Amino acid sequence: MMLSDTMILAGILDLLSGAWPAGVIMLGLGTGFAIVLLIASEKLKVEVDPKIEQIHEALPGLDCGACGYAGCGQYAKAVMEDPELLGSCAPGGSDAQEKIALILNLQVSESGPAKRPIVHCRSRKDQRAFYAEYRGIPSCTAANALANAQACKFGCLGYGDCVRACKFDALHIVDGLATVDYNKCTGCTACSKACPRGLIRMVPFRDENENMMTVACNSIEAGRAVRAMCKVGCIGCGICAKQYDMFSVEDNLAHLDYAGYEPGEAAETAMTKCPTGVIVYRGPSAPEPRQPKEKPAAKA
Amino acid sequence: MSDGSALKTGVYRDTLLAGLWRENPVFRLLLGMCPTLAVTAAVKPALTMGCCVIFVLLCSNIIVSLMRNLLKPHLRILMFTLTIATFVTIADLILRAFVPDMSETLGPYVPLIIVNCIIICRAEACASKNGIIVSVIDAVGMGIGFTGTLCVLAGVRELLATGKIFEVAVMPGRFVPWAAMGMPVGAFITLGLMLGLVNLTSKSRS
Amino acid sequence: MHDNITVSFAPHISKPLSTRTVMIDVIMGLAPAMIAAGYYFRLRAFILIAACVIASAVTEWVCNVVRKKPFSLGDFSVVVTGIILALSLPPMLPVWTAVIGSVVAVAIGKMAFGGLGSNTFNPAMVGRTFLAVSFGTLMTTWTVPATIDPNMSKISAENILISDVSEFRTQATPLAWSKMAIKNNLGAETYAEAEFLGTVTGAVGGCLGETSVIALIFGGAYLLIRRTISFHIPAAVLISAVVFAAVGYWQDPMTYVQPLYHLTSGGMLLCAFFIATDPVTAPLTRRGMWIFGIGVGGLTMLIRLLGGYPEGVMFSVLLMNAVTPLIDRLCKRVPASGKPKS
Amino acid sequence: MDTLSALLLAFLSIVIINNLVFTKFLGICPYLGVSGRIDMAFGMGMAVTFVVTLSGTMTYMINNWILIPLHLEVAKYVAFILVIAGAVQLVEMYVRKCFRDLYDSFGIFLPLITTNCAILGLCLFLDLWGVGSLVEAAVQSFGAGIGFTMAICIMAGIRENLQLADVPNCLKGAPITLITAGLLAMAFMGFAGMIR
Amino acid sequence: MGKLRYFIEQSWLLIVASFVFGLLLAATNYALEPVIRQNRTDKLNRLAKGLLPAAEHFVDIGSEVEIESGRGQSEQITVYRAVANNDKCVGWSFNIGGSGFADRIDLVVAVDAAFEKFAGYDVLASNETPGFGDKIKNDYYRGQFKGAPVGRLKVLTTGNAEKIDSEIIAISGATISSEAVVAIMNGVVGQIRERLLAEGLIDVANAEQRSQDSNSDTGGDVGNE
Amino acid sequence: MVTEVQGNLSFRGGVHPPEKKELACDCAIEPGPAVKQVAVMLSQHIGAPCRAIVEKGADVEAGQKVGDSDAFVSAPVHSPFAGKVKEIGLCSHAVLGRSPAVVIEARAETPPVQPLWEPDADFDESKWSPEAICQAIRDAGIVGMGGAGFPTRVKIEPNRQMPKETLIINGCECEPYITCDYRMMLERANQIIAGVKLVKRASGCSRAFFAIEDNKPAAIEAISAALGDNELIKVAVVKTKYPQGGERQLINAVLKKHVPTGGIPPMIGVLVVNVATAAAIADAVVSGRALTHRAVTVSGEAVARPGNYYVAIGTSVGDLLEFCGVMKTQMPRIVMGGPMMGLAIADMDTPITKVSGAITVLTNKQIGKAKSAGRQTACIRCGRCLEVCPENLNPTKIAHAVKGNLLDLAQSYYLSACIECGCCSYVCPANIEITGYIKTGKIFVARQNKRMPQ
């Protein structure tokens, strides 16, 4: 017992006596670097935007480059400028992502009730008239620049420039008509900027689940021309404006004052009385738009 | 009480699984690619490498987790580096003492574990924020995930490059080895295709 | 309304050209080389060409099916790839090897990058290099042309075969001679003079399509006349190769063989007319083409004269393919009327 | 003259024949991460060249003049990495403070490099190859940096083109970059055996 | 004063950790160092013994042999004397290297007691291409050196590989690696011989007799293969 | 004595599409259809659109102004015949989509119009002051009839910053099929020369070149004869090549000068005027007639009676085609203009405007199989588009950058320097709509820039 104790002790002493130079040199190295870095960090301080600093702090600080930027500092700057880059820091994971979102949100979240996109057209491919067949580049901007193969020069073209612009997979072309999936939409306005015909306008919805009423048409053609071009276009007849005073007709096209709109009897009546059925609901649980009344369709 | 522990086990399981697949260091996080490519010409060195990484990851996670409340911002990364370098040296010594062959094959890629992003990442992302148990589980999960992918990759390459797996011949006698698979070309292309495959499976699932 | 009317962007007429006609031109240009291959290596040539073309086509088709992309074999580019790959293989290569090469060429060299037009590297050369790297021995096993030895006996890289029949001394490939000359200071001229004629007609060992200089020149001329290729790349490749070879020869005629000999041997002509000119992987601008061609010729000679391999064409083409984007960037065109202000 | 050509050969050899990325798999993370655009790639390459030259020479000195005479090889790795990390951080701070323009063009890449295994890897390889003199160590490390720059710029060029290509979705990003790197490595094998 | 305080606050952990880790390292090293050294000699011995079966153990000759390694530089080489049961010298072995096709090649070379004939070589470390250059590890190439005369070896690409003489037939497809091996030997072995002779370490009389023995040994080996 | 600047003047790049001039080159300019109704577009030019200055239901006389604008860069529009304003509404426009037009119903069967005025060979322009000429041009609503439709008064008015020295009359007519300028040169040589003299006087140019392609020897002869021994106007024979008539290319060919990229000819002291414009100017200045009719070539394989017609501006394409007879089953594409630069139209009610020099009706055969099916394959980087681009651009790079939505990249390859001549798309073996992508890209850029300030 005694023997083994002493042996162990001797062994440890032996070890340590062999080990001390290494310990000392590492001690030296460690101290040296600590001194140098601390002094340097004091002396060579550079002023940076505090927000970037904050983001930088939230990041892991590994400078691994996984984000595609040269180090965390660069990424912090980039995220600051373009919040869509959020989440490309793999090491930081969701943790860092949330923190940055928090930092950034403080600046952007004061914009009031969310505006959401409404496509101001309701005409499916089989409800529109065509003069010719478009054989060009499959892009709305391109098709819009050419002569109107599709008779209506104001409605949706269905080549999906807006779909490509949406980073959240919230837009799809359904039967030749751009259709928003309001459950996925984040209200980023990208689609409204992409549509060459300005069909998609951001509209103030009052809450998440509301279905907004809208005049789903954009055509300022005279009523007769509209009927020749589209079964479900607004003909500017003004019936809706008579039913509900938030509707008004200008340039052959009915408008709804979205800010003043309140759901109610009057609005509903206007909707049902509309001869072409162009007044519809748009929203997360909007009902199928009704078919146009038979009369105008038969006439056209 | 039991609720709390159930919750905890859930966290543990999650942490473990994260490393194995969801946040697999190689396939998902694309971290530590250098050793992944360099040591996967055959399964044996890959496995050895994986074990070294597990060892270092475990030790550094434990140490960092213990020290987490004492860390100061300016010298934090330096501290991590120091810890990791120490354990890598120890791992290297152990390899040289007990599996000299592998130590020779792996050469400088063992010390290169020091700069392997996985380890410092886990120190930063997990160990410096979590308690010791979570850190250990995380280290094990990540380590096994890393080792596993290394071995899969090495298996494919060794099979095609030599017709053997784990140095045991498995291909029919007439098989002509594809020498390219044992070379850098094979490493890059195999890993590239494998990442593609992983992307494919994960996409089809989501 | 008028349902047969269509609209689209101007111009509304187009030159009667298509990718397919371009590729068919290349196949026509390759025809003399294929015929020469058939003449010198008999059935082997056709087996290999057929194997490569079929394997390449099937690979592309499978890739299309997997990616749910439209059928793309109609442009015939994959046929060109298959033929060029086949023409750059040794005659006795086992068919399964050629199939592996074709699959690698098309799947990794072409389809992984997005198919026709997107690939960075010349698919045929990717396939060939993969084979050379993987199956070195098979890829350096040459045969005597059937016109010299009807049995087409094998000759490995360094052996000299003296045929009893014709007293014709031949050796693996002309390039193997020059490599040996380099190694052993053998006074290369003695080799070169004797075998020069062989390289012109094609009665030497070597890859299927590269032995007959005459056939290659015919094919190349056809492509130039048809304007399928422009003269810039072939000219740059050949001129720079001659210059580099001449520098070597002038330095040490005892070690390095004559410049002309380098032009006619190995894959130099096949490369100059058919491989380096692959439009997809070569620069777009004329200045870029000159740089590219000089690079291919220069690197080829560098590898031939100083490198470990006897032939440098495949590597130099791949290397220059890699820097093609940089060349394109360097040789960016400036509008005819100068850069716009501001 | 003789040593000069020997140095030149050593330089060329590490630039093209023993290229760190293609033959030694070093520095793959930034190679995958920062090769998206040519200007970024070039900045990264320059930064690596600078740091690798610096740390190659410094570790050579530390190793041969301190550690080996004192028989402290066991602390080699620790010493190497501390020297690299410290030096990089110092240089970065210094450049940022004093040469703002330089910093903006490539200084931003400096911190990223500390955790890049090309640097430590090269120092270890220099040790392994038994490089004979300080000058040789400096030349080789500089060559390694240039080799890395070349590799990453080539890759960046290719990737800029691939932006417009119809690469299969599952191969987009890292996978196709790796495959390209593989083919590049294959092409660079052509230089093998050139300098003996 | 405040600065010092700040400094200590910030860095005490690092400093303490450095010291502790230093000790940890040193201790591990201390414990494992003998094992590692033993491993290395074991491997050298194992390889050398494979080349010189008659040897019982290897002793290093005390001082290192300095040779020119080209480019005006010199290199230190440890030479081991292979000693048989009967304490007689049965050969010499040493560890030399040089550049190959891909990277450095490290060889263990053994010669007979009289330093006149090679007893063969083995590859300690190489990075040659699998399937090509790494055939220098194969017996049929190594066999050519067993009994080849010490002196200038020559590499040919054709010839009879069975015949043992100063002409070495290269591995087909890997001439460069083949040449590299020969070049390493040509560069160094002669010099070592000179040095050993100069220091009188080679007992010429004894060696001659021994060399006949070992010659028959190695000859037998070659015959057996 | 005629001084000819000798021929074969050319520029780098360009293509040689089949000329197809033989279809209509021998058809003299005939009166067009006598239509009951025209739609006079209120925007027929570059610049500010006009406002209608007549009410619905108002009576208008032939040549009466029906639309005008106060803006400087603009030109009024006139009624081609006496009638009643039926409506002011939207009408299809080849470029602008639906655009306002004044629809006029003819009061009675109006006889087809032929300009009767024929000046003397030694026409003396010094009777008119430059200001008077400019005012007459403005009042007549003359815009560039070569295609762009830039208000001519703005173009030729002397400008202190950019003094004009050289006048080039563009008689190249490089587009396939089109022959109206050729016929004008044959039939109205004197009128054109009179117009040239007026323009020269108004703009202060000291010399003038009459550029004609070498595939129109008859026109060269006619113009040379009409010029007589005029020292200051020379005929420049240029190589037959598309787009020789593009003004930047023409200036390069004739004067060996480059108009700076993004710049306009006056910057280097050059003024380019189309022959039809010159004829209209003479008409306006001398006889005070407004621009209400123009020569239009109706051609193409699907047209029964191809020819050159003097058509009332505002006539619908449908009426014009009915007049010339088309094989309906064979007309997959109706192009306003030539096949290289013209705009495909779909609505047969689209009216002829001041810039529509031709209606080309193409059959599938002419369009080509791949093009008519709209089938594009991948770019094989063959470089043909680079070789033919007259502006020395890199069309494939620009097009692919636009396709990949990388506008910065497209602009770094000088997207805006493209003149949209269509040579690149014409030669592309992969049938890529390079020009279409470039046009789309320009729209994207414009939209992006517009949004910037907000």
Ligand SMILES: Cc1cc2nc3c(=O)[nH]c(=O)nc-3n(C[C@H](O)[C@H](O)[C@H](O)COP(=O)(O)O)c2cc1C
């Ligand atoms: C040997 C030779 C080959 C040529 N090959 C081509 C060619 O393949 N493509 C080309 O566009 N120009 C080529 N050229 C240039 C043409 O001769 C000429 O410069 C060009 O076609 C002029 O174009 P244009 O007449 O259509 O304006 C070549 C010139 C020479 C001397």
Ligand SMILES: Cc1cc2nc3c(=O)[nH]c(=O)nc-3n(C[C@H](O)[C@H](O)[C@H](O)COP(=O)(O)O)c2cc1C
């Ligand atoms: C992928 C590949 C790897 C090679 N590796 C080696 C090698 O490691 N050692 C070697 O000497 N030759 C190697 N070679 C072959 C040489 O580059 C060269 O072809 C040969 O040394 C020339 O000599 P030979 O006459 O033996 O063919 C390799 C070839 C290829 C295609």
Ligand SMILES: Cc1cc2nc3c(=O)[nH]c(=O)nc-3n(C[C@H](O)[C@H](O)[C@H](O)COP(=O)(O)O)c2cc1C
């Ligand atoms: C590609 C291209 C081709 C053109 N071809 C002709 C032409 O053949 N004839 C013509 O008069 N104008 C042509 N133009 C229009 C001229 O560039 C220029 O606008 C016109 O000659 C100016 O005269 P104007 O203002 O009287 O129309 C072309 C323009 C472009 C861009």
Ligand SMILES: Cc1cc2nc3c(=O)[nH]c(=O)nc-3n(C[C@H](O)[C@H](O)[C@H](O)CO)c2cc1C
């Ligand atoms: C002139 C010309 C040369 C070609 N050369 C090759 C070649 O060397 N290798 C190849 O795989 N394809 C070649 N092709 C076919 C085609 O371009 C090739 O398959 C594409 O690289 C695939 O994207 C060539 C095509 C042309 C027009």
Ligand code: SF4
């Ligand atoms: S909404 Fe606009 S952008 Fe979207 S498909 Fe319709 S036309 Fe195109």
Ligand code: SF4
């Ligand atoms: S682009 Fe933005 S606003 Fe439009 S649908 Fe998508 S998420 Fe909603």
Ligand code: SF4
């Ligand atoms: S890029 Fe523009 S200018 Fe050049 S050929 Fe094409 S359309 Fe013409």
Ligand code: SF4
């Ligand atoms: S002509 Fe067509 S295929 Fe050729 S480079 Fe241009 S875009 Fe590509």
Ligand code: FES
């Ligand atoms: S593992 Fe090598 S750079 Fe990241």
